[in-house]
Amino acid sequence: MSKTTDVTVPHPEGDLEHFQDPGIPEHRHRMADTDPKADKRAERQVVVLFTISVIGTIVALWAYFAIRPDGTTAGVRTSTMVLGLAIFFALAGIGVGAIHWAKTLMSDHEVVEDRHATRSPDDxxxxxxxxxxxxxxxxxxxxxxxxxxxxxxxxxxxxxTIAVPLISSVGGDWNVGTFRTTLWKKGTRLTYDPTGRPIKASDVTIGSAVHVIPEVTDEYRQSGEWISEKAKALVLMVRLDPRDFKPFAKGKENWTYDGIIAFSKICTHVGCPVALYEQQTHHLLCPCHQSTFDVADGAKVVFGPAKRPLPQLPITVDSEGYLVAQDGFDEPIGPSYWERLR
Amino acid sequence: MTTTTTRPSATEPTTPIGRSSDYLDNRTGIGHAVKEFARKVFPDHWSFLLGEIALYSFVVLLITGTFLTMFFVPSMSLSTYHGAPKTMDGLLMSDAFASTLRMSFEVRGGLLMRQIHHWAALVFMASIVTHMMRVFFTGAFRRPREFNWLIGFTLLLTGLLAGFTGYSLPDDVLSGNGLAIANGVVKSIPVIGSYMSYFIFGGDFPGEQIIPRLFTLHILLIPAIILALVALHLMFVVVHKHTQYPGGGRKDGNVVGFPLFPVYTAKAGGFFFVVFAVLSLMGATMAINTVWNYGPYDPSPISAGAQPDWYMLFLEGSLRLMPGQAEFVSWGDFTWSLNVLVPAVLPVLLLIGFALYPFIEAKVTHDDREHHVLDRPRNRPTRTGIGMAFLAFFVILAFAGSNDLIAIHFHLSINEITWFFRVFVFVGPWFAFWITKRICLGLQRKDRELVLHGHETGRIVRFASGEYIEVHRPLDEQERWVRVNYTAHQPLELPAPNGPKGTKDKAYKSAKRWAKLSRFFYEDRIEPVTPAELAASHSHGEHDALPGGEDHALVAPDHSVDATEQSH
Known part of the structure; x- marks a missing residue:
């Protein structure tokens, strides 16, 4: 060691304050070091392990060609299992063999190497x-x-020159105003999710919860645009005994129809679908983060990380008895964002 | 310049290997590298394998990932699927989801590769975390390795990103809901949140661009960053040479171990195959992310008990714990979604604070020398306690991220569990710190006891006088050296203030704060046994086995076992 001013060797000598470094422990011989039989045995073990690997590879190739997918989950599982196990043996044979070789047959005498300070020398x-x-x-x-x-x-x-075109293009039209709009407007029929069949008020029984989407054409429901619109327009509708409702908020007295009430299904926390309805307590539970909303009380938050009630969709029935929206949502649905109220 | 003029005739190669080596070296000068590295010494310890597991599972990720890219179609175009399994036949789905089904059901070995890839990702993150724990608790982050600690920390964060972007690719219901949550979190950012959401999704969530974008990040940008950081990380391991555990002959000025060639070539090379083999076994036997059970992404359905991959659980947990009251509307009708922002950002900020720990510790220890011999965790009680407190915080958050599963399995009220975690996330880490520090101090005392009095042998001897004693066998010098070879750091001395009391002195105030922090670190400490103490203890012969305080006072009047913990 030279010029290693920063690497101080603590206590080179034993004194009253410090013990002396006893040095590297004495080397202990392994069986294979002294006993030629043990040495031969260890070598045989290594040979066996590498042979297992060769067999594993052969089995893996055989499995690949022999086990054909039959389109069932069970068939795919079998193929995966056989192929995977064969690959396991092909790899483990090499790995364990090499390690066993190193541990039993290669030199296990510890070697000492000097370190030098990491800093470059002054010159x-x-x-x-x-x-x-x-x-x-x-x-x-x-x-x-x-x-x-x-x-x-x-x-x-x-x-x-790169960053500006990139950043300004990836945001599409940057029209974040679309957060406010959904497919719901005056007269839009409520339909079952996912079939798109209109819902008759008389078909909704007390205590049931219905997953609702706005009525659109069948072709539109096959488009990518629909998924983004659906992500905003999802509604959960339940029918209660009208006597169970707490008094409605001002202006929302006529937003229900005969005990049927509809709320946005998108959680006001971070936007998961609030899909679990507890009939006894009239609570809606978000399975992601457990925000709990009271349907009987304007979907107010009774527990969890959400702050605001779920936005309510005002509904009524049309002349044929089908449920329709009186209007769109009167506030942006889903998670809060900076300019939500602007 | 031709080779014939520069090559000394003495090394004229004759064998085939010699000739090809000569050919190679003439063109690359690889001889220098072989001379330097072939017999490079590495110390041996099982805990050094943790980082290796991370490296090897990353290689497995690259191999299996390449396989998967051959069959994956990163597109959100919708079409009706026809094929296996039956439950998915005839459904409208994106090309991404359809190609995930095809690679699972039609490509032979495809499902195996998917499962190995997913398991390897989980193991990759787990080995990074445990490797970091090893580095932290043994103080391997001290000079000169602070930068490498930061590189490793960045690898942890990029690993999280790699996992999240990969997990979202199949475009199934679960990962789609994960993206919905990410969208909600992004929207909560003040001022620019909405625009960040558009930046990521190219329009309204989910849009038709997110899968191709995540794909590019997942298979190009993030792996390239990880690869570059891994190269840098390993380069520093070579530059610094590996740390070693304390023991006889191990000094800051040397490295004791086995040569790279052949021992570590076989051991580490073999270990790569072992890691790959175990991951193959997991992929073969344990189903993971069976997307055909969830179905293609649709914003409507969701299932309870859906968890993200384990390394994202802490964020999920903190989102679940935060009470909603934190959201408010400020002057100007701006919405502050602190109920989302705080739990998403706070754990990440804490992690970053954790990354700065080496610099804080160096400052309160006044320690600026190079360290290559590791600490035994017990000899740094405060550091070990802090590490456990951080770990407890994140583990508690991860459990909170599974509160619904806990509620179902143990028939408990989810509201009560959530309230419990809301309190425990603050109390738990403090408790973990306190108990860990106490355990460390206890172990240090036990070490002192062993060094001073030796092992109990269980042999009871009766003297002629009728006195019974148990015979103690003294430690051999290797056992003793491990227990006495450490420094019990003292708190920083507070410098004298410049000028009379009451005058403003920023430097003094700062020094005072650091001294206070230093006292927190080092006011409780156990000094190692000195030869003088040992001699004093031995001179009293067998009396050490006798109980009673007066004996201790006789053994070591200045540094009795009970008095060495110096408290303020």
């Missing part, structure tokens, strides 16, 4: 600093202030 540092100084002098960067400024500006600005 190296001096040369390094000198070289940098030479380079700076060559370039004359120190004297040419304007040049320096322009180079720095140019390098700092050019990434904008």
């Amino acid at each position: 190296v540092r001096e040369i390094a600093v000198q070289k940098l100084a030479d380079g700076i002098k060559d370039s004359g960067i120190g004297r040419r202030g304007v040049l320096k400024g322009v180079v720095v500006s140019a390098l700092a600005l050019f990434p904008l």
Whole structure:
């Protein structure tokens, strides 16, 4: 060890305050070091392990060609299991064999190597600093202030040529106003999710909960756009005994129809579908983070991380007895965001 | 310059291997590298394998991931699926989901590769976390390895991103709901939240762009970053040489172990195959992410008891615990969704604070020298306690992220469990700190006891006088060295203030704060036994076995076992 000023060797000598380092423990011989039989045995074990690997590879190839998928879950499971186990043996044979070889047959005498301080020695540092100084002098960067400024500006600005087009394009039209709009508007029929069949008020029994989507054409329901619209328009509708309702909020007295009440199904916490309805307590539970809403009390939050009630969809029936929306939601649905109330 | 003029005739190669080595070295100069690295010494310990598991599972991820990209279609275009399994036949689904089904049911070995890939991701994160624990509790992050600690920490974060982006690719109901949650979290960011949501999804959630975008991140950008960081991480391991556990002959100035070639070539190379083998076994026998049971993404359905992969559970847990009252509307009708923002950001900020720990510890310890011999965790009670407190915090959050499963399995009220965790997430870490520190101090005392009095042998001897004693066998010098070779750091001395009391002195105030923090770290400490103490204890012969305080006072009047813990 040389020039390692920072690496202090603690207590090189034993004294009254410090014990002396006893040095590397004595080497203990393994069986294979002294007993030729044990040595041979260990070698045989390694040979067996590598042979297992070869057999594993052969079985894996056989399994690949022999076990064909039959389209059932069970068939795929069998193929996965056989192929995977064969690969396991092919790999484990090599791995365990190599480790066993190293542990039983290769030298296990500990070797000591010196460390050097991580820092470069002083003379190296001096040369390094000198070289940098030479380079700076060559370039004359120190004297040419304007040049320096322009180079720095140019390098700092050019990434904008990539970043600005990228960032401004990935956000689409940036029309975040779409958060406020859903497919619901005056007269939109409530239909069953996912069939799209309109719902007659008389078909909804007391105590039942119905997953609802707005009525759209069948073709529209096959489009990608529908998924994004559905993610906002989902509604959960339940029918209560009208006497179970707590007094309605001002202006919402006529938003229900004969005990049928409809709320946005998108949680006001982070936007999971609030899909679990507890008939006895009239509670809606979000399975993601357990926000609990009281359907009988305007879907107010009774527990969990959500703050706001679920937005209510005002409903009524049309001339044929089908449930329709009186209007769209009167507030943005789903999780809160900065300009929600603006 | 031709090779014939530079090659000394003495090393003229004659064997085939010699000739090809000569050919290679003439063109690459690889001889330098072989000379430098072939017999490089690495210390041996099982806990050094944790980082290796992380490295190898990453390699497995690359191999299986390449297989998967051959069959995965990163597109959200919808079409009606025809094929296995029967339950999915005829459903409208995205190409991403359909190709996931095809690679599982039609590509032979496809499901196996998917399952190995997923298990490898879980093991990758688990081994990173346990490797970090090893590094933290043994103080391997001290100079000169602070940068490598930070690189490793960045790897943890990129690993989280890799996991999340990969998990979302199949476009199934579960991962779609995960994206919905991510969208809700992003929207809660003040001022720019809505625009961030558009930035990510290219429009309204979920849109038709998120899967291709995640795919590019998952298979190109993030693996490239991980690969670069891994290379840097390993380069520093070579530059610094590996740390070693304390023991006879192990010093900060040397490294004791076995040579890379052949021992570690066989052991570490073999271990790669073992890790790959175990992951194959898991992929073969344990079903994971059976997306055909969840179905293609549809915003409507959801199932209770759905958990994210384990490494995301802490965020899920903190989201569940935060009470909703934290959301408010400020002047100007701006909505502050602190009920989402705080639980999403706070754990990440805490993690980042944790990443800065090495610098804080160096400052309160006034320790600026190089360390290559590791600490035994018990010899740094406060550090070990802090580590356990952090761990407890995240483990409690992870359990809180499973509160619905706990409620179902143990027939408990979910509301009560949530309230319990709301309190326990603050109390638990404090308790973990306190009890860990006490255990460490206790173990140190036990070490002192062993060094001073030796092992109990169970042999009872009666003297002629009728006195009974148990014979103690002294420690051999290797056993003793492990127990006495450490430094019990003292709190920083508070410098004298510049000027009279009451004058403003920023430097002094800062020094005072650091000294206070230092006292928190080191006011409770157990000094190692010195040879003088041992000699004093031995000079009293067999009396050490006798109970009673007066004997202790006789054994070591200045440093009795009970008095060495110096408290303020």
